[in-house]
Amino acid sequence: MIPLPEIEPPLINASGILSYPEVFAAFESAGACLGGYVTKSVGPREKPGNENPVVVYPPEGAVLNSLALPTQSAEDWERDLEEIKLKNAKLIVSVYGGDSREFAGVTRRMSRFGDAIEVNLGCPNKEPGEQTIMESIGQNPALSAEVIERVRDETDKPVIAKLSPNSDYLAVAESCMNAGADALGCGNTLGPGLAVDIQSRAAILAGTTGGISGPALKPINLRMTYEAYARFRCPIVAYGGIETWEDAVEYILAGASVLGIGTAFMRKSTHEAAALTRDIWEGVQEYLGGEPMSALIGAAHRPADGGGSDA
Numbered sequence: 001m002i003p004l005p006e007i008e009p010p011l012i013n014a015s016g017i018l019s020y021p022e023v024f025a026a027f028e029s030a031g032a033c034l035g036g037y038v039t040k041s042v043g044p045r046e047k048p049g050n051e052n053p054v055v056v057y058p059p060e061g062a063v064l065n066s067l068a069l070p071t072q073s074a075e076d077w078e079r080d081l082e083e084i085k086l087k088n089a090k091l092i093v094s095v096y097g098g099d100s101r102e103f104a105g106v107t108r109r110m111s112r113f114g115d116a117i118e119v120n121l122g123c124p125n126k127e128p129g130e131q132t133i134m135e136s137i138g139q140n141p142a143l144s145a146e147v148i149e150r151v152r153d154e155t156d157k158p159v160i161a162k163l164s165p166n167s168d169y170l171a172v173a174e175s176c177m178n179a180g181a182d183a184l185g186c187g188n189t190l191g192p193g194l195a196v197d198i199q200s201r202a203a204i205l206a207g208t209t210g211g212i213s214g215p216a217l218k219p220i221n222l223r224m225t226y227e228a229y230a231r232f233r234c235p236i237v238a239y240g241g242i243e244t245w246e247d248a249v250e251y252i253l254a255g256a257s258v259l260g261i262g263t264a265f266m267r268k269s270t271h272e273a274a275a276l277t278r279d280i281w282e283g284v285q286e287y288l289g290g291e292p293m294s295a296l297i298g299a300a301h302r303p304a305d306g307g308g309s310d311a
């Protein structure tokens with residue numbers, strides 16, 4: 001297995017939120033406490049995604065988005081990533097495609113820019129008429145393994161298989177690890193869910209439904225992290241509702257070694273988002289009280305704990 005690069009501090013943005021190179025530069029200038037940056041998922045060709053509205057903020061602590069993976073062309077990504085200058089932070093390039101050949105093609109072009117490649121296996125959003133990655137690949141262990149195998153062939157960088165919570169994720173994870181993944185991403189958005197406007201009596205999102213992120217997702221992806229760590233003891237990059245240092249510590253205790261922040265950055269200015277990263281990392285460090293973080297990764301697992309939740 002290829003180790004993940006040292007991401008210090010072990011905080012990153014989540015793909016899709018503040019995930020373009022010019023934003024990374026602004027974030028660094030604002031004093032963000034992020035040891036790595038993840039790009040928006042890079043696809044095989046330019047794609048507009050759905051029209052607005054693509055994000056809803058229901059009051060239940062969830063956010064719904066139906067962006068459907070808009071991305072600039074691979075040529076534009078190459079031009080932008082060519083110029084990227086990060087001080088010490090690592091760069092993780094997120095990739096997607098419609099099938100394993102497309103994932104491989106994007107990885108071939110992007111590998112030289114990234115310190116790691118994150119493979120998006122679980123986006124639940126689509127444009128009208130499309131199948132989602134989650135439906136077409138991320139819920140199928142054999143197809144997910146095929147994607148990871150072909151990505152593995154195209155890069156010597158560590159490969160993170162980012163799973164969907166809407167799947168038999170341990171089965172998918174197992175085939176991805178056997179196919180050459182070095183780490184697991186736990187995980188993408190849930191659902192998709194629905195928001196209805198009672199005035200217009202219609203679904204709010206242009207894509208009708210949208211992937212659920214934010215605090216409502218935390219218990220689910222925390223469980224995914226816990227179970228994946230119990231089964232594989234591999235590096236885990238955790239995403240889902242991380243807003244405070246306490247959230248971050250919960251994920252570390254469950255088994256995460258890197259923490260991704262997404263929805264908590266939304267509706268914040270760059271300076272507010274940068275301040276949030278400092279608050280989270282200061283809180284984690286205070287909690288650690290000088291102990292190395294490695295001592296606490298997975299500490300919530302009791303010795304005989306298989307990671308299940310059958311209570």
Ligand SMILES: Cc1cc2nc3c(=O)[nH]c(=O)nc-3n(C[C@H](O)[C@H](O)[C@H](O)COP(=O)(O)O)c2cc1C
Pocket residue numbers: 014015016017040041063065067069094120123162187188189212213214215217239240241242260261262263264
């Ligand atoms: C607006 C938006 C766009 C996203 N775009 C991507 C994407 O391009 N690729 C991907 O792997 N995940 C994408 N995600 C999922 C996030 O990276 C993350 O896994 C998820 O939102 C859970 O973390 P959070 O609750 O901190 O947002 C997106 C999420 C949101 C809310």
